Amino acid sequence: MTETANFSGVIAPVLTPFGEDGAPDPDRFIEHSEWLLGDRGCTALAPFGTTSEANSLGIDERMDLLEELVESGVEPLNLMPGTGTCSLSDTITLTQHAIDLGCGGVLMLPPFYYKDLSDEGLFRYFAEVVDEIADDNLRIYLYHIPQVAGVGFSIELIDRLRREFPDTVLGLKDSSGDWSNMQAILERFPGFELFSGNERFLLACLRGGGVGTISAAANVNGAMMRQLFEAWQSDGAEEMQANVSALREALQPFPMIPVLKALIAHFRGDPAWAVLRAPNLALDPDRAVEAVRALVDRHGFRLEFTERV
Amino acid sequence: MTETANFSGVIAPVLTPFGEDGAPDPDRFIEHSEWLLGDRGCTALAPFGTTSEANSLGIDERMDLLEELVESGVEPLNLMPGTGTCSLSDTITLTQHAIDLGCGGVLMLPPFYYKDLSDEGLFRYFAEVVDEIADDNLRIYLYHIPQVAGVGFSIELIDRLRREFPDTVLGLKDSSGDWSNMQAILERFPGFELFSGNERFLLACLRGGGVGTISAAANVNGAMMRQLFEAWQSDGAEEMQANVSALREALQPFPMIPVLKALIAHFRGDPAWAVLRAPNLALDPDRAVEAVRALVDRHGFRLEFTERV
Numbered sequence: 001m002t003e004t005a006n007f008s009g010v011i012a013p014v015l016t017p018f019g020e021d022g023a024p025d026p027d028r029f030i031e032h033s034e035w036l037l038g039d040r041g042c043t044a045l046a047p048f049g050t051t052s053e054a055n056s057l058g059i060d061e062r063m064d065l066l067e068e069l070v071e072s073g074v075e076p077l078n079l080m081p082g083t084g085t086c087s088l089s090d091t092i093t094l095t096q097h098a099i100d101l102g103c104g105g106v107l108m109l110p111p112f113y114y115k116d117l118s119d120e121g122l123f124r125y126f127a128e129v130v131d132e133i134a135d136d137n138l139r140i141y142l143y144h145i146p147q148v149a150g151v152g153f154s155i156e157l158i159d160r161l162r163r164e165f166p167d168t169v170l171g172l173k174d175s176s177g178d179w180s181n182m183q184a185i186l187e188r189f190p191g192f193e194l195f196s197g198n199e200r201f202l203l204a205c206l207r208g209g210g211v212g213t214i215s216a217a218a219n220v221n222g223a224m225m226r227q228l229f230e231a232w233q234s235d236g237a238e239e240m241q242a243n244v245s246a247l248r249e250a251l252q253p254f255p256m257i258p259v260l261k262a263l264i265a266h267f268r269g270d271p272a273w274a275v276l277r278a279p280n281l282a283l284d285p286d287r288a289v290e291a292v293r294a295l296v297d298r299h300g301f302r303l304e305f306t307e308r309v
Numbered sequence: 310m311t312e313t314a315n316f317s318g319v320i321a322p323v324l325t326p327f328g329e330d331g332a333p334d335p336d337r338f339i340e341h342s343e344w345l346l347g348d349r350g351c352t353a354l355a356p357f358g359t360t361s362e363a364n365s366l367g368i369d370e371r372m373d374l375l376e377e378l379v380e381s382g383v384e385p386l387n388l389m390p391g392t393g394t395c396s397l398s399d400t401i402t403l404t405q406h407a408i409d410l411g412c413g414g415v416l417m418l419p420p421f422y423y424k425d426l427s428d429e430g431l432f433r434y435f436a437e438v439v440d441e442i443a444d445d446n447l448r449i450y451l452y453h454i455p456q457v458a459g460v461g462f463s464i465e466l467i468d469r470l471r472r473e474f475p476d477t478v479l480g481l482k483d484s485s486g487d488w489s490n491m492q493a494i495l496e497r498f499p500g501f502e503l504f505s506g507n508e509r510f511l512l513a514c515l516r517g518g519g520v521g522t523i524s525a526a527a528n529v530n531g532a533m534m535r536q537l538f539e540a541w542q543s544d545g546a547e548e549m550q551a552n553v554s555a556l557r558e559a560l561q562p563f564p565m566i567p568v569l570k571a572l573i574a575h576f577r578g579d580p581a582w583a584v585l586r587a588p589n590l591a592l593d594p595d596r597a598v599e600a601v602r603a604l605v606d607r608h609g610f611r612l613e614f615t616e617r618v
C-alpha cells in the first residue's frame with residue numbers, strides 16, 4: 001500500500017438508520033455516507049461511533065454494514081470505523097475486519113465495562129490488540145469519552161502508547177468536553193493527531209496544532225465546519241467558529257442522537273430516519289417539531305437533499 | 310418441559326480460566342464448574358457474570374464455553390448464564406443460545422454503554438428481547454450493579470417489567486451493596502426472587518423473603534454460604550453469617566477477581582489459574598502470597614481439590 005490515510009479535517013460519526021424490522025438499514029446508511037462525503041463537507045467518516053449507536057449494534061451487524069459501505073464504492077482509506085468494545089476478542093475481530101477491508105484507521109474506545117482500571121491493564125489491552133493484528137496498515141485513533149464510557153485515557157497512558165507504538169497509535173478524539181485536557185495533549189505531544197470531539201473547539205484545536213473534529217453534529221452541519229477548517233488561518237475564522245458554535249448551541253437542548261435523526265427525517269421527508277434502537281429513543285413528535293422550528297426559524301438551518309432524490 | 314429451574318440458594322458467577330494462548334480454557338472451566346456444584350455448596354451456576362470477566366470475552370467465546378459446559382454433563386436447568394451486553398442484537402443472540410441449550414434462566418445486565426437512559430428506553434429494550442425470543446422457557450433475572458455498569462434498574466422499572474412479563478422476569482441480583490434498595494424490593498415485590506450480590510446480606514435477604522445469593526466469593530466459599538442457606542432459620546444462623554462475612558472481609562483488601570483466581574491457583578498448584586484477561590490484571594506475586602497468608606493464617610481458609618486430582 002503506497003497511499004496512506006489523511007484524516008485531518010471534519011469527520012462524521014455516521015448515524016445508523018434502522019429499517020422497519022429494527023435491523024440496520026444499509027441503503028439509507030450508504031446514501032447518508034455518500035451525502036456526507038459529497039458536498040456536505042466531511043473529509044472522512046467514522047462509522048460506529050457513539051453517535052452511530054454502535055454499541056447498540058451486534059458485532060455481526062457492524063461488520064456487515066461496513067462491508068456494504070466499502071462495496072458501495074466509498075474509499076476505505078477515508079473510513080475510520082469504531083472498533084473498540086468492552087471485549088478484547090471482539091475488538092480484535094472488528095479491528096482485523098476493518099484493516100482487511102482497507103480502512104485508513106480505526107477509532108478505539110477503551111474497554112468500558114470494568115471501571116477503575118489501571119493504566120497498566122489498559123496498556124496491555126491495547127498492546128494485545130496491536131500484537132495480535134500485527135499489520136503495518138493498522139492505524140489506531142484513541143477515543144476519549146470518559147463521561148459515557150466510564151473509562152478514559154490518562155496523559156501517561158497516551159504517552160506510553162505513543163512511545164511504544166509510534167507508527168500505530170497516531171491520534172486521539174477528545175470528547176471529554178474538557179478543553180484543558182485537549183491543551184495538555186497538544187502541548188505534550190506535538191505531531192499527535194488530536195481531533196476535538198466537539199466542533200466548539202475546532203478553531204482552538206487547529207490553532208493549538210490539532211488536526212480537526214470528529215463531531216456528532218457533522219452529520220448535519222459538516223459544510224460549515226469544513227469551511228472553517230479550510231479557512232482557519234483567515235481573518236474570518238473567528239466569525240465562522242461563532243456560527244458553527246451557535247448551531248451546536250441550538251442543538252444542545254435536545255438529546256443529540258435523537259435530534260440529529262429527527263432533523264434528517266424532517267428534511268428528507270423520511271420518518272424512518274427518526275428511529276433509534278432501544279435503549280435509546282426517538283424524540284417525541286412534539287419535541288421533533290420544536291427542534292426543527294428552533295433550528296429553521298432561529299438559525300435558518302436547512303439540509304439540502306434534492307441532489308440525491 | 311415439565312421440570313423448571315429453582316435457583317434459590319447459593320449461585321457462583323463462575324470464574325473464567327485462560328490458557329497459555331490467552332483463550333478461555335474449557336477444561337479448567339468445566340473442572341471448576343463441577344467442583345462448585347459438587348460438595349462445594351453451590352446450588353447453581355451463573356457463568357458469564359462480572360466475576361467471570363464475561364464482558365472481556367467475545368460473543369463467540371461465550372457461546373462456545375457454554376456449549377462445552379452443557380456437553381460436559383452439567384444440568385442446564387442449573388445454569389443462569391449472563392447474557393446482557395450493551396447491544397440489543399448480541400443480547401438476543403446470547404439469550405436465544407442459552408435457551409436453546411436448556412438453561413434454566415439468564416442473568417441480564419441492562420445495556421450499559423449509553424448513560425442517563427430513561428426507564429422507558431430500558432423497558433423497551435427488555436420488551437424487545439422478550440418479544441424476539443418468544444419462548445415460555447425464557448426466565449430472566451435482572452442484574453443490578455450500577456456502580457460498575459453505570460446503568461441500573463429503578464424500582465419503577467422493575468415494577469413495570471414484572472407486571473408486563475410476570476412469567477418471564479422472575480427476579481433480580483442486587484450487587485449495588487445498598488441494603489436499603491434490597492429492602493425496598495423485598496417489601497414492594499413479594500414473590501420476586503431477590504438474590505443478594507454480596508453474601509454479607511445473605512441472612513438478612515432470606516429473612517426478608519429473598520431467595521439466596523449470587524456472589525463472587527462463592528467461587529471459593531460456597532460451602533459456608535450453603536450451610537447458612539440451609540440453616541438460616543436455626544439458632545446458629547447469626548454466627549454462620551458472621552463467619553461468612555468475616556471471610557468476605559478478609560478478601561476485601563484485594564481486588565476481587567484477581568484474589569479469587571490467586572487463591573484457586575495456589576490451592577490447585579496451578580499458576581495458569583491466576584491469569585486475567587486485559588484490561589484486568591492478575592495480582593502481583595507478592596500480593597498473591599500476602600492474600601493466601603491472610604486467609605490461611607488468620608482464617609484457617611483451605612480449598613480442598615484432592616478429590617478431583
